Structure formats: C-alpha cells, structure tokens
Amino acid sequence: MNGKEMLEAMSFVDEKYIMEAEQSVSRKFRWQPLAALAACAAIAILALRIYPGRQTMTAVSPAAMQEYAAEIRAEPADEDGGAGEPMAMMAMGFLQVTVRIDRYEDGDAVCIVTDPGSSSYAVGAEIRIPMPEPVSADTDGDNTAEAGEETAPEEENFILFVTGTDEDLRVIDIVPAEPEE
Amino acid sequence: MDDGKIIDLYFQRDEEAITQTALAYGSRLYSLAHRILDSREDAEESVSDTYLKTWESIPPTRPSFFYAYLAKICRFTAFGRLDWKNAAKRKAEIVELTAEMELCIPDMRHELQLEAEELGRLLNAFLASLPEDSRRIFLRRYWYGDSIEEIAARFGMGQSNVKTRLFRTRNALRSFLEKEGITV
Secondary structure, eight states, X not given: OOHHXXXXXXXXXXXXXXXXXXXXXXXXXXXXXXXXHHHHHHHHHHHHHHOOOOSOOOOOOHHHHHHHHXXXXXXXXXXXXXXXXXXXXXXXXXXXXXXXXXXXXXXXXXXXXXXXXXXXXXTTOEEEEEOSSXXXXXXXXXXXXXXXXXXXXXXXXXXXXXXXXXXXXEEEEEEEOOOOO | OOHHHHHHHHHTTOTHHHHHHHHHXXXXXXXXXXXXXXXXXXXXXXXXXXXXXXXXXXXXXXXXXXXXXXXXXXXXXXXXXXXXXXXXXXXXXXXXXXXXHHTTSSOTTSXXXXXXXXXHHHHXXXXXXXXXXXXXXXXXXXXXXXXXXXXXXXXXXXXXXXXXXXXXXXXXXXXXXXXXXXXX
C-alpha cells in the first residue's frame, strides 16, 4: 500500500460524506464577535454621556425647571451648608456644570459656564436654556424674578445637571450654586 | 432542473439527461478532474467519460446523491487517466496530496496488498468516527483535492489551522489503520 493507493481508495468513500463536504459550510454560532460589538457599543454610549461635546442645550421643560429650582431653594441646606442634593445627582451619573445666567433673550436664559465641573464645556462657553421666565435667587423672597424681565439678572451661579448626547442633550436639574466665601 | 427530474430522464433513456447533467454539474466535474490531471484535454475527456458511464449505469442504479455519484465516477475516471510519472515531473498538486496520504500509512517498510475497495470500507469507518468539521476538511483536501488556501476560505479559518486539523486527522487515520491491523 502506498500514498497513490490511499488517494485512489478515497474514491470509495461514501457518497453521503462527499455531499456533506460539497455543501456550504454551516457556521457555528460564534458569540465572541457579538459580545465584542456589544462591549464597543456600550463604551461608545458611555463616552457620549460623559463627553457630550456640545455647547448648546435643548429640550428643557422651563416650567418644571423653575418649579424644581424653587423647591431646591426652599429646602433647608444640608449639614455642610450645600444646596440640596448635588452629590446624589452626581452619583446617578449626571454631568455637573456651573453657570451664570448672563441674560434672557428670545425666551432663553443665556448662561455662561463658570465652572465646567464634570462636563467638557470650557469656561466662558455659552449655553442657552429655554426659559421664558427668569430664574433667579430672590430679592423679594419669592425665589423668582418678575416674569418678562429682560434686564441682566443678578450675578448668581447655578449648577446644571445634564445628560444625553450631542443630539439630545437634556437638563435634568438646576440648583443654585453655593455662594463663594 | 432538479436532480430527480434529471435521473428520470436517464430512466426514460432521454439523451436530454446528459445535456441537463452537463448544465448542472459540468463545470464542477471538470474542475474536479482538472485538479487530479492538471491537463485541460484529459479533464474534458474524463468528464465526457463520466457522462457515458452515468448513462450506462442509470438505470438500474438510482443515486441518492446525484452529484456525489457523478463526482465519484469522474474521480475514478480521472485517476484511471493519470500518468503519475508525468504528474511528478510537472510537480502537480496530486503528487503533494499523495505524499501527504503516505503519512497516514502505518508502516511503509512493507508493502501491504489491500484491495482498494477494502481500504475504502476502512476509510468510511474512520470518517464516521470523525467530527463533522474535521471530516469535511479531510475530504475537501483528499477527495476534492482543494488547496489549503481554498479550504481555509471555505471554512472561514486560518491556513495554519487547516494544516493543523489535517495533520491531526492524518495521525488519527494512521492510528485507526494500525488498530485495524494494517501494520505488518
């Protein structure tokens, strides 16, 4: 017996094996590439949440924001003298950016970033928040300025908690920043 | 036309059967014969002989797997035409396949006379014991005569992986033949 005979004897192989080898390959399900793809997608989504990379904000509910801001200010300060629950918001994964309201314009509060916090905004960047009625710390004790006020508001910093992507950035919360000593 | 209808034409002794066979499988049979013979003329003649032998054998035979039936005849015919000395001179692929197959033979120091058909029976028993993937790769290489590169592309794996699988299967065949008493 030699290699030639072995090769020729292969001709006697059962036809079912010949057909099996001829048919297209049935690929086994391989989960590793899918898992890698899912991991990449998760990282990309996380990166977009951490680095929104936009200088404008949209999709804010002005009424809800004003209401919530008023509630926050009405709450007693915590033991450290902080305003409300920023740490809790941070723990929930929202980005924090401190802004000063520069002016009200066309129904928007035009805010200037004073401290980028955990966001990627630069100091001095402009953020517009739809807000027909200005939010401001009180001079008259009712926590809001007069509706329709178009003059520059008082110097006061607010902390915005934001989330979302470039296309769908949302202001989750707004609280007055703790005044500097 | 599906295989059943072509086979029916053979049973009806309708020569259209050969035309339809050539249309359905002519190029694949030519490719198979050409891999063995490495010659266009010889491959074409092998395919023509395959049609003739098929015409002579159906009926009474009614093949379960028509293409496998044709390919088997074609392979037999091509090996019958193969001039081994010239193939060696041309360094044809078939010579490389032969050298690889010799690695499966337990003891080359002794000539063992074994009917090809009996060896074929042993090969079938061995193939039945293999995992499907390994069996397919083995047959693509030593039955169809595919190159390593072609097998790697077909199975979506690296060439080194294919070589490793073939090496292991050859060793397994060698062990199998030893157990079957093919050593002298």
